[in-house]
Amino acid sequence: MNLTxxxxxxxxxxxxxxxxxxxDLSTVERSLRSMLMSSGLFVxxxxxxxDDPDQLIIALCTFDPHVAEADVAGQLERMWADRVSYPFWxxxxxxxxxxxxxxxxxxxxxxxxxYVTVHLVAQKALIPAxxxxxxxxxxxxxxx
Numbered sequence: 001m002n003l004t005x006x007x008x009x010x011x012x013x014x015x016x017x018x019x020x021x022x023x024d025l026s027t028v029e030r031s032l033r034s035m036l037m038s039s040g041l042f043v044x045x046x047x048x049x050x051d052d053p054d055q056l057i058i059a060l061c062t063f064d065p066h067v068a069e070a071d072v073a074g075q076l077e078r079m080w081a082d083r084v085s086y087p088f089w090x091x092x093x094x095x096x097x098x099x100x101x102x103x104x105x106x107x108x109x110x111x112x113x114x115y116v117t118v119h120l121v122a123q124k125a126l127i128p129a130x131x132x133x134x135x136x137x138x139x140x141x142x143x144x
Contacts, residue, residue, distance in 0.1 A: 003104065006093035010106045013089075013115050014053055020114035025049050028084065028107075028116045029057050035079045036061055041072060043125050055104075055119035062125045063101075072101045072122055080105055080118075088113070099124040 001009075020028070026049075033047040036059065044062040063072050073096045080092055085107040092105035103120040 001091065001093050003093045003095060006091055006104055006106075009091045010054070010104075010117060013091075013106055013108065017108060018114045019053055019056055020109075020116045024109070024114060024116060025056055028118070031084050032057060032059060032118065032120075035083050039075060039079065041067060041075055042122070053117065055117055057116065057118045059118070059120040061120065061122040063122050065125050065127050067124075069096050069098065069101050069124070073103075076101065076103045076120065076122065084118075086110075086113075086116075 019025075029047055029049050033045060036042055036045045036047065041063050042061040043064060045059070046061070047057065047059045049057055073094045077092065077094060080103060081090065085092075085105065086109040088108055088110050090105065090107040092103060095102040095104075101122040103118065103122075105118040105120075106115055107118075108115050
């Protein structure tokens with residue numbers, strides 16, 4: 001789903017439901033943090049909650065510079081659908097750009113339950129210049 005479609009769906013849910021309870025938000029926050037940290041994709045993970053209804057849960061992650069953005073996006077999408085979102089209803093959208101992946105998502109546990117929204121930003125980790133030079137030198141030496 002593209003971001004425009006997702007924002008329309010999220011807005012429709014927000015008009016018809018209240019944000020999830022503090023307990024609901026804490027559960028999703030813990031689940032998201034655990035999933036991200038145990039995935040093996042990320043060098044750094046930060047997950048917090050906010051009062052912004054468009055991003056009640058926010059996450060900032062840094063991924064290994066040798067991993068393709070498309071692979072990160074695919075893994076995030078699978079983890080969201082399989083391990084974090086509620087089974088009753090969910091919607092999400094991904095934005096994949098060079099060195100950058102974003103997941104915007106929303107979910108509800110039931111027709112009567114409150115919604116949870118997530119905005120996750122994953123950025124490619126920078127390789128320190130010294131390490132880049134030694135890696136290039138290693139490749140050049142191996143190629144000789």
